[in-house]
Amino acid sequence: MKSGLTLGIETSCDETAAAVIKEGREILSNVVLSQIDIHQKYGGVVPEIASRHHIEAIFPVIHEALAGAGVDLAEIEVIAVTYGPGLVGSLLVGVAAAKSLAFATGKPLVGVNHIEGHIYANFLTGREIQPPLVCLTVSGGHTDLLLIPRLGEYEILGRTRDDAAGEAFDKVARVLGLPYPGGPQIEKLARGGDPNAIEFPRGLLASEDYGFSFSGLKTAALNYLNEAKQKKQEVPLADFAASFQWAIIDVLTQKLMAAAESFGVRQVILSGGVAANGSFREHVAAQAAQRGMELLYPPVYLCTDNAAMIGSAGYFRYLAGQRSDYTLNAVANLRLGDE
Ligand code: KG4
Ligand code: ZN
DSSP states (O other): OOOOEEEEEEOSSSEEEEEEEETTTEEEEEEEEEOHHHHHTTTSOOHHHHHHHHHHHHHHHHHHHHHHHTOOGGGOOEEEEEEESSOHHHHHHHHHHHHHHHHHHTOOEEEEEHHHHHHHGGGGGSOOOOSSEEEEEEOSSOEEEEEESSTTOOEEEEEBSSOOHHHHHHHHHHHTTOOSSHHHHHHHHHTTOOTTSSOOOOTTTTSSSSOBOOHHHHHHHHHHHHHHHHTTOOOOHHHHHHHHHHHHHHHHHHHHHHHHHHTTOSEEEEESGGGGOHHHHHHHHHHHHHTTOEEEOOOHHHHSSOSHHHHHHHHHHHHTTOOBOTTOOOOTTOOTTOO
């Protein structure tokens, strides 16, 4: 069936998601069932609970995506599913669902790397991705700076040595008593705050390479809060949040721009949950404009986990001739370029 329709499936963390995408670029439906309410009381995602909810939700979510697009399963040309990285029990649910649908219908199956999916969210914006480019993928699990010389090829320039940027947001928010996920909460709290009020460390900023480190910043922020508590001093919350957020944005942007300049690219792209941060987007946009570079980032709803981006990445892999067989398995620590 040459319909150009991909059914994308994503269950790597706490979102059960399915989407129907036309020719890798047009979203016909995009269903994301979030488990945030369930995990919020634990302050983070509980893997066992996540996989159990994925099992209950996966087929209703797939049905809803097909119905929302107004297509039958028979009209789908290819089935794409995230097989890593992520929580193994969660990934397995999506992979098993995709394999069973592919087996029952005889349709081609394509396993997709979740990080590659985040990058392809940029394909769903109507703008053209034009390599060579430099991409920064920043999420709850990853901080990867990549050179993309050609579509589908990835050279990892640097990644975090400890916490991912989103993880730092989540941990500090948790100590502040804010609900999970912490990034959007800290962004809200930072509004009106002075980003230079508190000087927080910039891990590895001076290093020659493109590696990141956010654990020192996280510790400094937590120490600041503890000291204030011990001294019974009130924390200037907006200033604290703005300064913490700025420390992350500053390092991410400086390394991204240094890489873009060093490789002489004209385009830079952002992806992943932290790319939803408005101050980050604005700052990178200003820095890119100063250098005459084009900046792409997905709309907020496509920055965080969804299956539309998996459908897009899967379709382009399918066009490139990639197929997965029924031995496809979840790979919790899958890296870009491993497959
Ligand atoms: O990409 P994503 O949905 O899931 C992973 O693959 O990890 O990213 C989730 C991460 C969380 O750490 C969350 O706090 C962060 O993205 N995040 C944000 C914002 N929205 C989500 N961080 C900063 N500012 C935001 N507006
Ligand atoms: Zn993600």
